[in-house]
Amino acid sequence: MLGLPKSTEFNKRIPKQKFYDNLTVSPALKRSFVDQIRIIYWMNKIAPSTVNLAAGKAVTEIEVFLIRLNQDTLDENVLKQIDREIPYHILFVLEYDGKYKAVIGYKEASGSGKAAFKVDRYYQTAWMNEEELPVHLEGLSIDAVYENFVRQVAGDMLMPGEPQESLKKSVERNDCMEDLKKQIDKLQAKIRKEKQLNRQMEMNTELKKLRRKLEDL
Known part of the structure; x- marks a missing residue:
């Protein structure tokens, strides 16, 4: 998927119940998982152990999740719940009716002690053919790859205002x-x-x- 190296392939199906079978998930959110999602696949793991990249300071590894949908919309709270459960940075690829959409959250260390990360907001592409998704593995470190993924998905929304502007400042x-x-x-x-x-x-x-x-x- 996304032309990523074969060494990063993980290809593991994840039961969607994993993300809502606990007491903290509201009935409405559980219903979104049940009604809106068909299948979740953990497609790729991008880390120094799977591809020739330097370790990151803020990002240890990036997971690529493919989510096959039953409809062309997905409640953002579903992505937030998955992001809360997985202690790594995630690039989501949504699939519906043969079209694809890339979605990624700007994910920072929480600092609260209650969760590993917090997601301030999500960026997404339009629906398009898989080969048209503007997401490519670029950078020499995991940090750089993650920043490039966010900027690629966000497009013009996160164009740097000045040379060398950090991703945090752009956001x-x-x-x-x-x-x-x-x-x-x-x-x-x-x-x-x-x-x-x-x-x-x-x-x-x-x-x-x-x-x-x-x-x-």
């Missing part, structure tokens, strides 16, 4: 941009509904400030 900058866009949309809606001219002018001034902040990012 934070993108999150800030998304937040500003939401604020702008919300303020524009308020302006359209506002009847008083002086209030419209005040909000337009604020709107210009938000747009400048977005441009600066």
